[in-house]
Structures are given as structure tokens and as C-alpha cells.
Amino acid sequence: MSYSELLLFKRYPELVENIPWLSLGSFPTAVQKLTILEQNLEYDGIWIKRDDQTGELYGGNKVRKLEFIIADVLRRKKQWILTFGxxxxxxxxxxxxxxxxxxxxxxxxxxxxxxxxxxxEQLLRFDYLGAKISYARNTTGAVLKGVWQLASKWGVYLLGPGGSSEFGNLGYVEAGLELANQIDNGLLPKPGHVYVPIGTMGTYCGLKIGFELADLDIDLVGVRVTERSMTNEKKAAKLVNKTAKMLQSFSDDIPEIELAPADIHIDHDFAGPSYGAVTDEGLEAQQLLSETEGIHLETTYTGKAFAGMLDHIRSKKLSGEPVLYWHTYNSVDLRDMVRKHHDFTHLPRAFHKFFKENLISYI
Ligand SMILES: Cc1ncc(COP(=O)(O)O)c(C=O)c1O
Structure with a gap:
């Protein structure tokens, strides 16, 4: 994909001068009807958006965000990215x-x-890729370590968790326009409801803006997977407004978007006891999608969001219109990286305790 093909720049050419972007992934991602699942649930019109296939090296929702973020890092001539997770x-x-x-x-x-x-697996992959990893235990520790890293390195670009910065969120503004295009081109009917996991909120907020710009009246449901203090309606509305304001500052053609918490739809019932905790509903959702359609979900984000959608379908909370699940987890097989690099003693000592027991089934 090139600069001139980006839907955001096509619609609002004034943005090109001010918004950095580079191509990392393959877009548009496919939309697919889940016909076996439809039979299983007796619901006509269940679709999936295959953002698991956004990149050849690694898919998932981060690729869209990083197209804007990495371009901004390079524009600012930084050599390091400091981030958290x-x-x-x-x-x-x-x-x-x-x-x-x-x-x-x-x-x-x-x-x-x-x-x-x-x-x-992820810890081994970070090390394989040459990232410098620092164990911070909790959020306060992460902030302190981050400050220390910032102070000790020249040319560092600070990136918040999840890449949900104003630039990162633009990846999903573009994605919202991409879905609108696919509907216009007859690739799928307009969904009444779209489901997506919501954590640091950039995916949800970007889509919300994209749908507004495309005049798409869709009930966008974020299924919360992180703590409520971090992920809630008030913070999401604020992030939408802040990102939209940045866009408006670069183009007078962008309409004013000022959302209130009541405009945000978050389902809080599927997060489980903590971030990353495996839930029974998430496992059931994972098993059902794998058995019916051969599509893989994981347990931290996508299993929980899919479980939320299943519950809404089964309990007849939906309008009967088509529903779309936005799949945000990578589906590129990265097991080889772990096979090649599985000696955990290469990692900083603070991480060794996480390998007291080997949980990885294929090494
Ligand atoms: C697979 C997956 N889905 C969804 C999310 C949530 O996206 P966001 O942080 O933009 O809310 C993440 C974030 O890390 C993720 O890794």
C-alpha cells in the first residue's frame, strides 16, 4: 500500500503534510462470513474481519497502529522506542x-x-528480537524504570502501553474507513454491531472515529479485558475527542467529533478476575470458533471479546442485524523463533523465575 492509497489521506489530502505514515502491513484485510458458526448459533449474519492477517511478519491490531507510530519515530530521528506492557x-x-x-x-x-x-514464549521472543527488557513488576515500577531509561538514553521515543497514542489510534481510524469501503463495495452487509476487545482503547477509539467520518451508524461494542480504572467510558470518550481534535487541527474538512461517555458502549462482564486471567467463557469461545471455523483465539483479549459477542447473540440482546467480530490477534506462526531461542538464561536474571517450570509444549 502506498501513501496515495491510504483512505484517510484520499479523503483529507491536507493530512499528508502533517501525519507521518509508512507501510508495514497488507490491507485491506479480508471479511468473511462464518457460516458454520451461524448454523451452530442459529443466527444469520455473523462476520469476521481478519486483522489477524495484517502483516506477513506478525499480524494483529498493532500493525495498523505502528504504521503511524514508527513513521513518527523516524520523522523525529529517534533511535530507541521505550514502551510498556x-x-x-x-x-x-x-x-x-x-x-x-x-x-x-x-x-x-x-x-x-x-x-x-x-x-x-513472548519473553523468549523479545530477547530473540534484541529488545532490552526490564522487569518492573507493577505500573508504578514501570513508570520509575521508564523514567530511568529515558534519562539514561539519548534519542528515546516514549510510547505508552498498547501504542494507543494519537498517532497510533489513526491506524484504526483508517480501519473504520476500510470497513466502510468494503460495505460500499458489497463485500459484506452493514453490520448493526461490531465487537472488539478493549484494553488501552486505541483500537476501539480509532474505529469509533472512522465510523463517524464514514457516517456509519454501528453499535461498536468494546469488551473490556483490562482493569476498569484504566478502561472505561469516560476515558474512551476523552481519547476519541483528543484524537479527533488532532485530526481537525490539520484539516478543516474533518467534522467536529465530541463524544460523551454515554456514546461509548463497553461490556464489563467478561474481563475475569484480572488482566490476563483465563476465564471459562473465554476458553469456551476459543474452542467453539476453532471447532466451527478453524480460527484461533487467545485467552487474554480475543477469547474474552468473542465470549462477549456469543453471550449477546445467545441471550438475544442484538437487533437481528448482521454482527461482525473484529479479530485482533496475530495468526502468523512464530513458534520457530522460540524453537531457535529457548534458553531462558540469556534473559536478564530478573526473568529467570518465570521459567522455573517449562510451560511451552513444543520445546
Ligand atoms: C490481540 C489484542 N487484541 C486487542 C487488544 C486491545 O487493543 P487496545 O489496547 O487498542 O484496546 C490488544 C492490545 O494489546 C491485543 O494484543
């Missing part, structure tokens, strides 16, 4: 991987999350 963070992995492709080094401040096969 849980021990198994997909955002951290995507940043390390695509950053490396562009000659950037990454420092990751990692906080605790429940230990699973996935978290062990």
Missing part, C-alpha cells in the same frame, strides 16, 4: 519486531501478568 504483551512484540525492521532498538518495561505458555 505485560510480560506477554503483543504490543511490545510487534514494536520490537517492526521497529527492528526499521533499524530501531526497543526497551520494554514489563509488568506482571498471569504466567502461561504464551507469556514464556
Amino acid at each position: 505485560g510480560l506477554g504483551s503483543n504490543h511490545c512484540l510487534a514494536t520490537a519486531l517492526y521497529g527492528r525492521e526499521h533499524g530501531l532498538k526497543t526497551v520494554l518495561c514489563l509488568i506482571d501478568q498471569p504466567l502461561t505458555e504464551h507469556t514464556q
Whole structure:
């Protein structure tokens, strides 16, 4: 994809001068009707948006965000990206991987999350990709370590958790316009409801703006997967407004968008006891989608969001209109990276305790 093909720039050419962007992924991602699942649930019109296939190296929702973020890092001539996440963070992995492709080094401040096969794999992958990892245990620790890293390095670009910065969110503004185009081109009917996991909120807020710009009246449901203090209607409305304001500051053609918390639809019932905790509903959702359609969900984000959608379908909370699940988890097989690099003693000592027991089934 090139600059001139970006829907945001096509619609609002004045943005080109002020908004950095580079191509990392393959777009548009496919939309697909889940016919076997439809039969299983006796609901006509269940669709999926395959953002698991956004990139050849690594897919998932981070690729769209990083197209804007990495371009901004390069524009500012920084050599390091400092960012934050849980021990198994997909955002951290995507940043390390695509950053490396562009000659950037990454420092990751990692906080605790429940230990699973996935978290062990991610830690090994961070190290394989040459990221510098620092164990911060909790959010306060991450802030302190981050400040220390910032002070000790020249040319550092500070990136918040999940890449949900004003620039990062634009990846999903573009994605909202992309879906509108696919509807216009007859690739799918207009969904009445779209489901997506909501964590640091950039995916949700970007889509919300994209749908507004495209005049798409869709009930966008974020299924919360992180703590409520971090992910809630008030903060999401604020992030939408802040991102929209930045866009408006660059183009008079962009309409004013000023949302209130009541305009945000978050389902809080599927997060489980903590971020990263495996829930029964998430596992059931994972099993059902795998058995019916052969599509893989994980347990921290996508299993929970899919469980939310299943519950709404089964309990007949929906309008009967088509529903679309926006799949945000990578589906590129990265097991080889772990096979090649599985000696955890290469990691800083603080991480060795997470490998007391090997949870990875294939090494
Ligand atoms: C697979 C997956 N889905 C959804 C999300 C949530 O996206 P956001 O942080 O933009 O709300 C993440 C964030 O890390 C993720 O890794």
C-alpha cells in the first residue's frame, strides 16, 4: 500500500503534510462470513474481519497502529522506542519486531501478568528480537524504570502501553474507513454491531472515529479485558475527542467529533478476575470458533471479546442485524523463533523465575 492509497489521506489530502505514515502491513484485510458458526448459533449474519492477517511478519491490531507510530519515530530521528506492557504483551512484540525492521532498538518495561505458555514464549521472543527488557513488576515500577531509561538514553521515543497514542489510534481510524469501503463495495452487509476487545482503547477509539467520518451508524461494542480504572467510558470518550481534535487541527474538512461517555458502549462482564486471567467463557469461545471455523483465539483479549459477542447473540440482546467480530490477534506462526531461542538464561536474571517450570509444549 502506498501513501496515495491510504483512505484517510484520499479523503483529507491536507493530512499528508502533517501525519507521518509508512507501510508495514497488507490491507485491506479480508471479511468473511462464518457460516458454520451461524448454523451452530442459529443466527444469520455473523462476520469476521481478519486483522489477524495484517502483516506477513506478525499480524494483529498493532500493525495498523505502528504504521503511524514508527513513521513518527523516524520523522523525529529517534533511535530507541521505550514502551510498556505485560510480560506477554503483543504490543511490545510487534514494536520490537517492526521497529527492528526499521533499524530501531526497543526497551520494554514489563509488568506482571498471569504466567502461561504464551507469556514464556513472548519473553523468549523479545530477547530473540534484541529488545532490552526490564522487569518492573507493577505500573508504578514501570513508570520509575521508564523514567530511568529515558534519562539514561539519548534519542528515546516514549510510547505508552498498547501504542494507543494519537498517532497510533489513526491506524484504526483508517480501519473504520476500510470497513466502510468494503460495505460500499458489497463485500459484506452493514453490520448493526461490531465487537472488539478493549484494553488501552486505541483500537476501539480509532474505529469509533472512522465510523463517524464514514457516517456509519454501528453499535461498536468494546469488551473490556483490562482493569476498569484504566478502561472505561469516560476515558474512551476523552481519547476519541483528543484524537479527533488532532485530526481537525490539520484539516478543516474533518467534522467536529465530541463524544460523551454515554456514546461509548463497553461490556464489563467478561474481563475475569484480572488482566490476563483465563476465564471459562473465554476458553469456551476459543474452542467453539476453532471447532466451527478453524480460527484461533487467545485467552487474554480475543477469547474474552468473542465470549462477549456469543453471550449477546445467545441471550438475544442484538437487533437481528448482521454482527461482525473484529479479530485482533496475530495468526502468523512464530513458534520457530522460540524453537531457535529457548534458553531462558540469556534473559536478564530478573526473568529467570518465570521459567522455573517449562510451560511451552513444543520445546
Ligand atoms: C490481540 C489484542 N487484541 C486487542 C487488544 C486491545 O487493543 P487496545 O489496547 O487498542 O484496546 C490488544 C492490545 O494489546 C491485543 O494484543
